[in-house]
Amino acid sequence: xxxxxxxxSQESYDKNDELAKEIFIKYITTIKEHKIIxxxxxxxxxxxxxxxxxxxxxxxxxxxxxxxxSRDDFKFDxxxxxxxxxxxxxxxxxxxxxxxxxxxxxxxxxSNIIYNDNYKQNININxxxxxxxxxxxxxxxxLCKFFNLNT
Numbered sequence: 001x002x003x004x005x006x007x008x009s010q011e012s013y014d015k016n017d018e019l020a021k022e023i024f025i026k027y028i029t030t031i032k033e034h035k036i037i038x039x040x041x042x043x044x045x046x047x048x049x050x051x052x053x054x055x056x057x058x059x060x061x062x063x064x065x066x067x068x069x070s071r072d073d074f075k076f077d078x079x080x081x082x083x084x085x086x087x088x089x090x091x092x093x094x095x096x097x098x099x100x101x102x103x104x105x106x107x108x109x110x111s112n113i114i115y116n117d118n119y120k121q122n123i124n125i126n127x128x129x130x131x132x133x134x135x136x137x138x139x140x141x142x143l144c145k146f147f148n149l150n151t
Contacts, residue, residue, distance in 0.1 A: 057094035083135030
């Protein structure tokens with residue numbers, strides 16, 4: 001079933017949300033030693049953590065069909081972040097993490113870098129399941145951090 005570009009997709013959410021949280025929470029608690037404050041669905045940030053008295057907000061996304069392991073094999077010059085997440089940036093600045101489903105590697109960027117009008121583009125999406133205009137923020141990949149969630 002198709003849906004409008006830029007609109008929430010329940011099908012995509014059901015397929016990816018819990019998996020992304022599971023992968024990321026294991027990484028952030030084990031490797032980075034954060035404490036989970038909240039990861040329950042509340043239509044706000046996906047994961048909220050605390051470390052050394054500081055609160056961190058994260059928004060997670062899963063990507064499929066374009067596997068990468070680092071900046072070196074990432075197929076694009078920029079990383080596309082969803083414009084509809086700007087509402088979360090306006091609540092709390094956050095780290096936007098895109099996880100590669102095939103490799104469990106990730107690319108991330110701070111929302112204060114992403115939501116810059118210089119990176120804003122209105123794109124016509126024409127895929128089998130999505131059609132219409134969507135607002136994306138295409139950030140140069142050298143401003144993003146690539147990392148492995150398995151380390």
